[in-house]
Amino acid sequence: MTAVATTPRFKANVHEALTDVRLQGAMTFARNFAGRRAAAAERLPEFEALRDSARAIKDHTLAHLDLYLEAYERKVVESGGHVHFAEDAEAARKIVVGLCKGLGAKSVTKGKSMISEEIGLNAAIEAAGIEAVETDLGEYIIQLRHETPSHIIAPAIHVTARDVEQDFRKAHRELPPERDLSRPEQLLGEARGVLRAKFLAADAGITGANFLIAETGASVIVTNEGNGDLTQILPRAHIVIASIEKIVPTLEDAAQLLRVLARSATGQDASVYTTFSTGPRRAGDPDGPSEYHVVLLDNGRSAMLGGEFEDMLRCIRCGACMNHCPVYQAVGGHAYGWVYPGPMGAVLTPSLIGVAEGGQLPNASTFCGRCEEVCPVRIPLPKMMRHWREREFARGLSPAPQRFGLGAWAFFAARPALYRFATGLAARALHLAGRRKGRFASAPLAGGWTRYRDLAAPQGATFQSRWRAKNGAVK
Amino acid sequence: MSARDSVLAGVRRSLGVTGTEAPRRFEVERRLAEAPAGVVPERGQGDAGQRLATFKAEAERAQASVAEVATRAEVPAEVARFLRDANCPATVRMGADPRLAAMPWSETALEISSGPSDGHDLNAVSFAFAGIAETGTLALVSGADNPTTLNFLPDNHIVVLRRADVVADYEAAIARLRAAYGKGGAPRTLNLVAGPSRSGDIEQTLLLGAHGPRRLHIVISD
Numbered sequence: 234m235t236a237v238a239t240t241p242r243f244k245a246n247v248h249e250a251l252t253d254v255r256l257q258g259a260m261t262f263a264r265n266f267a268g269r270r271a272a273a274a275e276r277l278p279e280f281e282a283l284r285d286s287a288r289a290i291k292d293h294t295l296a297h298l299d300l301y302l303e304a305y306e307r308k309v310v311e312s313g314g315h316v317h318f319a320e321d322a323e324a325a326r327k328i329v330v331g332l333c334k335g336l337g338a339k340s341v342t343k344g345k346s347m348i349s350e351e352i353g354l355n356a357a358i359e360a361a362g363i364e365a366v367e368t369d370l371g372e373y374i375i376q377l378r379h380e381t382p383s384h385i386i387a388p389a390i391h392v393t394a395r396d397v398e399q400d401f402r403k404a405h406r407e408l409p410p411e412r413d414l415s416r417p418e419q420l421l422g423e424a425r426g427v428l429r430a431k432f433l434a435a436d437a438g439i440t441g442a443n444f445l446i447a448e449t450g451a452s453v454i455v456t457n458e459g460n461g462d463l464t465q466i467l468p469r470a471h472i473v474i475a476s477i478e479k480i481v482p483t484l485e486d487a488a489q490l491l492r493v494l495a496r497s498a499t500g501q502d503a504s505v506y507t508t509f510s511t512g513p514r515r516a517g518d519p520d521g522p523s524e525y526h527v528v529l530l531d532n533g534r535s536a537m538l539g540g541e542f543e544d545m546l547r548c549i550r551c552g553a554c555m556n557h558c559p560v561y562q563a564v565g566g567h568a569y570g571w572v573y574p575g576p577m578g579a580v581l582t583p584s585l586i587g588v589a590e591g592g593q594l595p596n597a598s599t600f601c602g603r604c605e606e607v608c609p610v611r612i613p614l615p616k617m618m619r620h621w622r623e624r625e626f627a628r629g630l631s632p633a634p635q636r637f638g639l640g641a642w643a644f645f646a647a648r649p650a651l652y653r654f655a656t657g658l659a660a661r662a663l664h665l666a667g668r669r670k671g672r673f674a675s676a677p678l679a680g681g682w683t684r685y686r687d688l689a690a691p692q693g694a695t696f697q698s699r700w701r702a703k704n705g706a707v708k
Numbered sequence: 709m710s711a712r713d714s715v716l717a718g719v720r721r722s723l724g725v726t727g728t729e730a731p732r733r734f735e736v737e738r739r740l741a742e743a744p745a746g747v748v749p750e751r752g753q754g755d756a757g758q759r760l761a762t763f764k765a766e767a768e769r770a771q772a773s774v775a776e777v778a779t780r781a782e783v784p785a786e787v788a789r790f791l792r793d794a795n796c797p798a799t800v801r802m803g804a805d806p807r808l809a810a811m812p813w814s815e816t817a818l819e820i821s822s823g824p825s826d827g828h829d830l831n832a833v834s835f836a837f838a839g840i841a842e843t844g845t846l847a848l849v850s851g852a853d854n855p856t857t858l859n860f861l862p863d864n865h866i867v868v869l870r871r872a873d874v875v876a877d878y879e880a881a882i883a884r885l886r887a888a889y890g891k892g893g894a895p896r897t898l899n900l901v902a903g904p905s906r907s908g909d910i911e912q913t914l915l916l917g918a919h920g921p922r923r924l925h926i927v928i929s930d
Contacts, residue, residue, distance in 0.1 A: 259911075262911050262912040263912070265912050266912075277749060277751070278749075278750065279747050279748075279749045279750070282747045283746075283747050283749075285747075286746045286747045290746070293739070296723065297732055297735065297736050298719050298723070299716050299719045299720050299723065299725065299727050300727065300732060300733060300736040301736060302715075302716065302719070303716070303727075304736065304740060306712075308892065312894075316712075317711075318710070318711040318712040318714075318715045319711060319715075320711050320714055320715060320718075324711060368919065369909070370907045370909040370910070370918060371907075371909035374909065374910075387908070387909060387912065388909075389909055389910075390912070393911060394910050394911050397910055417910040417911065417913050417915060418915050420910055421907060421910065421915050421917070421918060422917075425917070425918065425919060428919065429827065429919070432827075432919075433826075433827050447740060448740050448743065448892055449892055449893070449894040450894075451894055451898075457905070457906050457907060457908070457918065458905055458906065458907045458918035458919045458920065459860050459905040459918060459919045459920025459921075460918070460919045462856075462859070462860045462899070462920065463860050463861070463919055463920070466856050466857060466860065466897065467857070477715065477719070482736070482739045482740055482743075483739065483740060483743040483744075484743065484882045484885070485743045485744065485745050485746060485878075485879060485882060486743075486746070488746075488877075488878035488879060488882065489746040489747065491878070492749070492878075499908070501770075501902075502766070502769075502770075502842075502843045502902070503770070503843040503844075503845055503900070503902040504902070505770070505901065505902050505903050505904070505905060505906060505920075506899065506900070506901060506905075506920065507845075507899075507900040508897060508898070508899050508900070509894065509897070509898040509900075510896070510897055511894040511895070511896055511897075511898075512896060513896070514896060515851075515896050517851065517852050518850060518851060518852065518855075518896060519803070519823055519824040519852050519855045520824040520850075520855045520856055520857045521850060521856060521896050521897060529715070531715045531718060535715060535718035535719045535721075535722055536718065536722060537722070538719060538722035538723050539722040539723050539724060540722070
């Protein structure tokens with residue numbers, strides 16, 4: 234686990250995020266993703282069928298995960314690579330730091346990896362006296378800022394170009410202070426130059442994996458920048474760190490998933506670089522790493538198999554759920570307090586760090602259902618958030634007023650005649666009270682709602698009575 | 709118990725299996741052996757002419773530039789023209805691919821160097837393993853013929869692609885890989901490349917030339 238999970242103070246985080254003017258400005262950029270994904274899906278008539286195919290591949294693999302892990306391991310060893318299993322974050326950190334020390338590494342470059350964030354790898358590497366350099370532009374920016382990613386594919390989405398300029402001026406002291414960094418391409422050019430030297434100097438390169446292929450023993454990374462490739466091709470060793478559910482059976486299966494991944498993530502038909510790496514450099518190869526290691530992390534995932542949260546293990550980390558989430562769009566990723574934000578984070582976080590720590594996140598949903606509508610592997614995210622809410626309630630972790638309110642609601646809901654009478658009365662009363670403006674700027678017991686927006690006044694009839702008037706009796 | 713055994717035992721406990729069940733083992737072996745194709749998009753299909761047209765259109769959509777020459781002998785002149793028009797120095801680095809070596813480079817003013825890149829080359833030429841029409845993607849394989857560093861370190865990457873190597877979809881490219889490396893085999897590195905390097909990490913503005921090549925130029929020949 235990363236050093237500080239602020240998930241238990243989720244509500245306070247949200248209030249801070251909603252009143253942070255700078256963050257609210259930056260988050261407007263997050264709104265471009267949805268349109269791009271829709272256009273890419275529109276352009277491919279087979280897209281919906283591919284989503285079904287992607288889901289089926291993941292379900293099949295998870296149901297046979299033990300056997301595919303063994304098959305994958307055999308192929309990696311056959312190609313001259315090494316496989317290391319890690320039960321938890323600490324074990325994984327120890328393995329990676331041990332490998333780096335064994336190489337006598339002074340510096341390591343890193344491709345973007347959410348698993349690295351999950352296990353807090355950079356801090357462990359640096360504690361061993363080794364420099365860890367993030368090379369994905371977004372990751373590099375947040376590393377300079379000593380922050381965590383606020384989005385799983387756009388880690389610095391909460392940062393503006395002006396923030397980046399300040400960060401670069403502070404970090405790149407060796408460059409002339411009068412240089413112009415007013416345009417984004419100048420910022421990119423500067424990062425390219427600074428990081429190029431880091432790539433060439435690194436002793437080991439650490440990447441994540443989007444997929445691990447049992448058929449060939451290959452690890453697959455998908456990037457647009459090419460940073461993951463320079464990370465793995467230049468140093469003496471390539472270390473892959475991936476969680477066990479990244480396995481897919483064959484190259485064909487990877488092709489199915491790749492077709493939905495880029496479209497769901499950035500709206501591209503294909504990411505610029507999709508790289509399959511199999512073992513270390515071979516006889517006659519003029520470049521490539523001499524050592525190839527894969528660290529396979531469990532960290533709570535095997536316990537999710539076979540249970541009500543197993544579907545979450547289908548996730549391919551595209552970020553579409555957060556790109557379409559009204560809650561994420563409003564509060565950004567940091568409010569979620571741990572590594573994984575948005576709807577996928579709300580479901581995964583309690584599984585990985587426990588319901589006591591992460592149990593508040595599943596409440597961060599309006600249940601609008603857009604996340605499930607766009608999920609490339611059709612994970613029923615709202616249903617699983619409901620499961621977590623039930624667990625939180627059953628374990629007595631939800632706050633007393635909420636428990637009292639739900640109890641009162643249940644009393645009425647279990648008595649339909651009384652419920653109709655009471656809601657009918659309330660709707661008429663609120664209609665009369667609010668008829669002048671049609672909305673309430675404040676309301677008793679609803680301060681949390683009216684603090685950020687008005688409460689619309691009911692129009693005088695309940696939903697049930699209007700339904701009956703329109704469609705006849707409720708069956 | 710080793711970490712490996714403990715992780716596998718955890719998976720089996722949750723799935724309610726022992727790992728020795730014959731039907732499960734059979735199912736996995738069959739899947740790995742047969743590698744079923746799944747859903748293959750219509751977009752890249754068609755005869756050679758249609759595939760080539762789709763490849764060009766999709767590669768350009770991904771911001772690569774594409775030129776077509778009649779024969780391989782015309783490739784050096786096209787490379788020289790591209791570098792001149794882009795106002796780049798007339799130097800290129802390339803690997804040991806005999807198909808590249810056989811081209812008449814001496815008829816141009818290009819200065820040729822060979823071998824992998826150490827990060828100081830501006831321009832490189834590679835020979836593609838295949839082109840995938842569906843998304844305008846190049847498939848490049850590692851080795852002395854076409855070192856992987858040439859795909860990423862230079863500013864301008866020029867890739868020669870045979871017309872006959874333009875295939876419809878990923879599945880067709882995978883079939884060619886199996887033919888070349890054997891079932892279950894693979895090159896050390898397979899790069900699928902769609903367009904030049906880019907980043908959208910600053911305010912979600914798309915900028916070309918992040919860490920890899922700023923330009924990708926594809927030369928299609930016989």
